[in-house]
Amino acid sequence: MFELNLMFFAVAIPAVIFAGISKGGFGSGVAFASSSILALILEPGQALALMLPILMIIDVATLGPYWKRWSWPDSRLLMLGAIPGVALGAWLYRATDDDVLRLLIGGISVGFVLWHVAQSRGWIHGFSKRLPPQAGLFAGLVAGFTSFVSHAGGPPAAVYLLSQRLSKTEFQASTVLVFWVINIAKFVPYAYLGLFTLQTAMANLLLAPFAVFGAWLGVRAHFMLSERVFFGIAYVLLTITGSKLIWDALT
Numbered sequence: 001m002f003e004l005n006l007m008f009f010a011v012a013i014p015a016v017i018f019a020g021i022s023k024g025g026f027g028s029g030v031a032f033a034s035s036s037i038l039a040l041i042l043e044p045g046q047a048l049a050l051m052l053p054i055l056m057i058i059d060v061a062t063l064g065p066y067w068k069r070w071s072w073p074d075s076r077l078l079m080l081g082a083i084p085g086v087a088l089g090a091w092l093y094r095a096t097d098d099d100v101l102r103l104l105i106g107g108i109s110v111g112f113v114l115w116h117v118a119q120s121r122g123w124i125h126g127f128s129k130r131l132p133p134q135a136g137l138f139a140g141l142v143a144g145f146t147s148f149v150s151h152a153g154g155p156p157a158a159v160y161l162l163s164q165r166l167s168k169t170e171f172q173a174s175t176v177l178v179f180w181v182i183n184i185a186k187f188v189p190y191a192y193l194g195l196f197t198l199q200t201a202m203a204n205l206l207l208a209p210f211a212v213f214g215a216w217l218g219v220r221a222h223f224m225l226s227e228r229v230f231f232g233i234a235y236v237l238l239t240i241t242g243s244k245l246i247w248d249a250l251t
Contacts, residue, residue: 020214
């Protein structure tokens with residue numbers, strides 16, 4: 001159990017607004033930083049359960065501005081692959097403990113940053129050709145799994161979508177659609193696993209306005225803010241929180 005005190009809201013409100021900005025304007029890739037931040041003060045399962053309804057609210061708030069601007073063939077492949085990925089994540093959650101989840105969330109956070117650093121330094125290169133449909137299904141599988149265990153499905157989905165040479169808005173709209181469906185698919189197993197409680201529901205009600213505000217900011221920032229500035233902040237947050245979670249899991 002956790003308390004809805006000043007410390008909780010001092011951490012949760014910025015985390016929720018950050019998730020809204022990321023999902024509303026920058027492709028969901030780093031929205032999972034919010035889960036990493038919350039996992040510093042909550043048990044991993046509580047952090048995941050708290051964030052899922054918030055992410056679903058943000059999904060609904062951002063569907064309208066990007067409606068039918070997505071790439072349907074690419075989005076469909078990712079969604080089809082994500083369903084078994086969600087099932088695999090649900091199985092792993094039942095078979096593991098909190099420290100393993102901390103290690104997974106922290107490892108994904110730090111790994112995501114290292115991958116982008118390697119790209120920016122030229123140590124690894126993007127794909128020169130569009131990835132085939134089979135890659136879309138596999139990316140969806142990985143996205144469904146990582147989304148279930150850490151709300152971190154954005155990176156694998158982004159790898160595939162970026163290889164398809166979509167426009168900035170097509171890319172953003174496709175991620176909004178894909179994760180709207182994935183988050184709906186996650187809701188039932190989360191409920192079955194008993195992750196939702198009256199306390200998380202109360203926190204969701206209090207945090208919902210900040211989620212909508214963050215989504216509104218994200219849609220506006222999509223057309224105004226430099227992606228370099230936003231992702232630079234996100235990578236710092238992911239490195240700090242991910243490292244802390246890994247340390248907690250191992251010690």
